[in-house]
Amino acid sequence: MSRSGSGPQLPLALRYPPDQRFETFVGAPPGASAQLRALAETASAGWLYLSGPAGVGKTHLALAACASAEQAGRRAAYLPLRAAAGRLREALEALEGNDFIALDGLEAIAGDREDEIALFDFHNRARPAAVGVLYAANANPDALPLTLPDLRSRLSQCARIALAALDDEGRKEVLLQRAQRRGLAFDEAAIDWLLKRVDRDLASLTGLLDELDRASLAAQRRVTVPFLRHILG
Known part of the structure; x- marks a missing residue:
């Protein structure tokens, strides 16, 4: 993943709303915030897989990680996969040059073979390029309706954080x-x-x-x- 030019950047406060930070998250599993910070802020490759049902704060933590990465001087990108379904290869190629990438809503592309192949190729490029990647989904890899066994295998190798609904x-x-x-x-x-x-x-x-x-x-x-x-x- 070589660096490429990009358009004007929005101020951090506008790109990542202040409500969505690690310090404003309620009910994180022990050590989860530190684990996410380390991935976002450290200049080394790594993968984290964040799972949980709708409404438990996966997007909150994904955006918090992006804000944390940028505050640490790294280039970060957040991509809601529902918005990129059916054209994921193009969307992922547009993220070239970032140091940390959060991909939210894996379930949105599960079952689309071309999107799955694009994600598999992206995953394989991320480690040698020292890109940190956060995946977020409503279920673990084994429970997603993926058609590509190799992608399921790659996702299963990620470190995992599971979120539960708040009382x-x-x-x-x-x-x-x-x-x-x-x-x-x-x-x-x-x-x-x-x-x-x-x-x-x-x-x-x-x-x-x-x-x-x-x-x-x-x-x-x-x-x-x-x-x-x-x-x-």
């Missing part, structure tokens, strides 16, 4: 932290009420938090149980 206390902590960072006045009782009545995956909850932030600002009100009842019907 209500963990979700509550995530929402309180994010509300505080936004300057959103959110009653703790309102969070308890919310967790009992809406979808509990983190993506849905944080999306709802954005909506409540806008509504609270427009109404100039704290987020209370009566306010939630009014906004959510």
Whole structure:
């Protein structure tokens, strides 16, 4: 993977939102953040495979690793594979020259033989080029519907981190932290009420938090149980 020119770079704060950093992640397995930091910040090749069901924070950690790599002076790239499905070879070739690459959502290309071959070729080029690679998927390699045995074998050789869904206390902590960072006045009782009545995956909850932030600002009100009842019907 030889270096190639690239267009203007976005400021780090815009490329990787401040909500998505290692220090803002709740419920990481012991040693996981240190392992991800080492891969992102160290100038040596390595592979990590991050697995877990939807909504547990895989994208959060992938973006945090990219931000950590760039803060360490390395060139990093994040690619959601759903957006590149059917043209993965072209998308991966566009990432040439990066020191650290996070590929999020392997399940999106599983079963597409051409995409799998492109990923296999990329994987084989990464180590001699000293590129650190983070894969994220909703299941371990053995459970993905891959058609290329050699790709499954390569992915199975990666070091692994497994994420589990947060319990209500963990979700509550995530929402309180994010509300505080936004300057959103959110009653703790309102969070308890919310967790009992809406979808509990983190993506849905944080999306709802954005909506409540806008509504609270427009109404100039704290987020209370009566306010939630009014906004959510």
